[in-house]
Amino acid sequence: MKTFEFVKAKDAGHAVALLAKHGREAKILAGGTDLLVELKSAAHAPAAVIDISRVAELKGIAVTDEGLRLGALVTHSEIIGSALIREVFPGLADAARSIGAVQTRNLATLGGNLMSCVPSMDSGPMLLALDARVTVESPGGRRRIPLNELFVGPRKTSLGPDELLVEIVIPKRHLGKPAAFQKFGLRKGQALALVNAAASFWIDRDKNSFREIRIALGAVAPTVIRAAKAEAYLEGRPITLEAMIEAGRIAATEAKPISDFRASAGYRHDLTAVLARRALESAYARAIEKAKVHA
C-alpha cells in the first residue's frame, strides 16, 4: 500500500470536519474489510484515511421513538448476536450471517456494507424491504433520506465528499413485521450473492391477504431495487402459494442481471423468481409462528 495520513476521528462531527478538509482525497475507515482491499490494489493512495472505528455515537442497536436504530458502525457479528434483532427482525440477522466469514463479520460494519454500494450487498435488500431511512451528517448538519436514495449506481452513492453515514433507522410502524432474506452464492460461506432477495408484509387478518408488501432484489440491477410490479400484484391479494410463485415470476421480469464468470443472466433470472418466492414463503412462515397480524 502507498502511504497516507492516518487520523482518528473523535466523534462524528470531527470525522465530518476531516472529510470537509480533505474532500475526495479522504477515505473513511470503519471496519476496513473493503477499504484495505481497495487500498492494496489502488494506483494512488488517498491523502488521508479517517479512522471512525472508535466513534461511540455511531455504534448501538436500540429501539427509539423513531423505530429500530442501528449505528453505522454496528458490525455484522453484533447484528447476529443481538437478541433484539433476533426478536424483531430475524431477517436482518440472516442477511448478516450470510456475509463473508466470522473474521470479516467481526470487523465489517453495516454502514460500510451500505456505503460500498455494490449491487450484491447483502444488507441492502432486507433494509430496503423495511423502508429503512439513513441519517447523513455533513458540516451543515444532519439530514435523513430513504435508503434507496443513497444508492446511485455500482460503487456510487449520492453522498457528497464531506458527508458521513451515521445511522440506519427502520420506522417504528414496521417493528415486528414478518420479513425474510434469501441469498444464493456459489458457496455457503465467503461467497458473493449471485442473487439476493428480501420480502416483508403484514397479513390482513380478515382477508388473509398481503398488506404493505415489499420485495427487494439485489445483484440483478445497478443498485438494490424494489420489485414494484410484483408488489403491486400481491398487495391486497389473498396469501396463497400460487400467488407467491406468480410474484416470483413477475419479480424476475423486473430483474436486469448481467452475465459474468459466476453466472449467466438467464440463470440469475431463474434464481430471482425462486429466491423472491422463498423470501415470501419464509416471511409467511415467520408470521404464522408469531401469529402477528395487522389489524
Added chain:
Amino acid sequence: MDDKPKVAERERLDLADKLRRAEETLRLPAVPPREHLPVESHVLQPGQQFRVVGERVTRPDSRLHGLGLTRYIDDLSFPGMLYAKIKRAGIASARIKRIDTSAAEAMPGVMAVLTGREIPVNSFGPSYQDQPVLADEIVRHAGDGVAAVAAVTEQIAEEAAQKITVEYEPLPAVFDPLEAMREDSPRVHPPNSNIYTSKVIRRGDVEKGFAQADRIFEGRFSTQMVEHVPLEPHAAIADWDANGRLTLWVTIGRITLARADLARTLKLPMNRVRMIATIVGGNFGGKNEITQEPALALLSKKAGRPVKGVFTRSDEFISTTTRHPCIMEYKTGVARDGRILARKVRLILDGGAYCSWSETTIGKACILSCGPYRIDNILAEAFVVYTNKTMTGAMRGFGAPQVCFAYESHMDDIAKALGIDPLSIRLRNAFEEGSVSPTGQVLHSVVVKESLLKAADRFGWETRP
C-alpha cells in the same frame, strides 16, 4: 550454628529465584521458552525392539505446527535483507523493444535491478529448458517476468517495479490449443511447431476391433485449467558468502533438481550452490521447479545483501504452473454385453507457454488413457501444444485425473446406452491378475474388481434408489 547452613541455603535459593525471575522478565514471553515447551520423550533405547506397522504415530511436525513455531520462508529474515519484486509482462505475446530501468534505479532504497540479458544462461525447465528466468526478447504469456527489483522494503520494491517502463511490440497470440495445432497458427516458440511433445501407444489393430464391435461409441470430454493455490506462496531467500558460494532458502519440493537447474542458469558449478529447503506450505506439484530463484540470486549478488522474494497471490495465479486443460476424444467399440474390443483415444493437452512438466504429464495421461480395463486393440495419441497462456505443469495426478474423468464418463455413457449396470460393465472389463497394460507391462497384485465390489458394498450400491 545449625542455622548457618539453612540461611546460606535460603540465600542461595533466594538468589536463584531472583535470577530466574529477572531472566523471565527479560525473556520475550510471547515465545514460550524452550525448556518450558512440553517435551515428551519418544526416544527409543538402542537395541529396543519395537513394532511400527499398526502403531499410531504422530507427525513429527505436528507439535511445531500447533504452536505456530514452524518456520516457512517468509518467517525467516536476515540482517540487511532486501525484498524483491518481479515485474510481470501483462501482455500475452510481444517482442520487448526497450526496457528502461533508470527511474527504478534512481529511487532511494532500491539496491539492485535486474533484466533478462544479465542472466548468464537465461533458460530453465525440468525437461526442456525453454523458459527464460526473465524474458529478455520475447514475452510468451502475461505472467512472464521482464525485470526484477530488490529494495529495502517491499513497498519500495513494488513502486520501483511499477516505475520500470517496457516498450512492447505486440505479436500475434494463440490461446486455443486446437487452433495452436494448425499449420498457420502463430508460433509460440518459432520456428518450432506448437506441438512440442507427443506420444503414441499402439496395440493390436483398432480398425479391425471396431469392425468386430457390435456398437461403437464416441465421446468428447474436456477439463479446465486448475491452479494449485498452495496456502503458502512461492518464496525464497538468496545470499552469497565471500567465497562466492550461493545459499538459497527455498520452499521447493525437489531440491536436487532445483539446485542443478539453478546452477546451470548462473553458470556456477553445483558445489557452489547450497539449497536449504524448508517445510513447504503446500506444493501439490506447483513447487517442483525453480521460478524466481536465479533472479533473486543475481539481485543478491548485485546488492551484496540477502534478498527475499515472495510471490503475491496474483503471481501465484498467473506466473506459476497450473494443471493442463485437456481435450479428450474417445472412440470405443464394444460387444453387445459391454466388453470393450477396441479403443481409440486422442488427447490434446494445453501446454501453456513453457514445457515445465508436460513431458511427464503427457506420458502418464497417455498410458492411463484407456483406464484399468482389458482392451486388445488400442490406439492412443497424445499431443501437448504451446499456447500463450500460463505454464501448465505438474499437479497431483500429472494427467491421470483428466483422463480418468474422460474414460469413466465415457464408460457410464456406454453402460447407459446398452442398458447395463455401470458397476457390472466395469467388472466385466477390469484388469485382472496378469493383465497387460497398454504399454505391455504385466500387472500383478491387481485388486480392481475386489476394490470396486468392496466400495459398492460400503456405499450400498445394491440398495440405491
Added chain:
Amino acid sequence: MPDVTIIVNGERRSASVPPETTLLKLLRENFNLTGAKLGCDVGDCGACTVIVDDQPVNACLMLAGQADGCRVLTIEGLAKKDQLHPLQKTIEESGALQCGFCGPGVILSAKSLLDQNPDPTPQDIREALAGNLCRCTGYAKFIKAVQDAALMLRGKAPVQSRRLEASEPRHG
C-alpha cells in the same frame, strides 16, 4: 510515523510504523510473531487470523493504527509454559495438519468458537472455520479435533477413533 501500542499475548508492545502498516505486518515484522501468515493479503484465506479484543479477525485487513490499544492473541500466546491448549493437543494427536500453514489461523478461530460455545455441533464448527481455507487436508480432521478439544475443556476424555459416519449431515 505514528506509535502503535498493542497488548499482545499479555505483554504491552509498541512500535513506530508507517500508517499503511497492517496489523499482520506489525506482528510478523516488528514483533517477530510469525505464527500469523500471509496467504492472500485480502482477507479471503484466513491464514492471518488473530484474536483482537476476543474476536477473530483477519490481521491483513486491519491497519496497525486501528488496533492501537487493543488486546491481541496470536498462536504464540496460546500455550502456557509447559501446557498446550487442548486444541493444540488434539490437532497434534489427530494429525489434522499437514503442511501446517493454515494451522495458526484454524486453531485461533476454533479457540474463539470454544470460548463462546463449549459444545459445538459439526455444523457450528464448520461455520466457525468457514473463514480459514486449507488446501491440504479436506477439513474433516479439524472437526474431530475441535470436538475432542471441547470434550477436554469440559473435563471429559476424547472418544477414540471416531469416524465421521456416512449418515452425518455434511451440509447445513
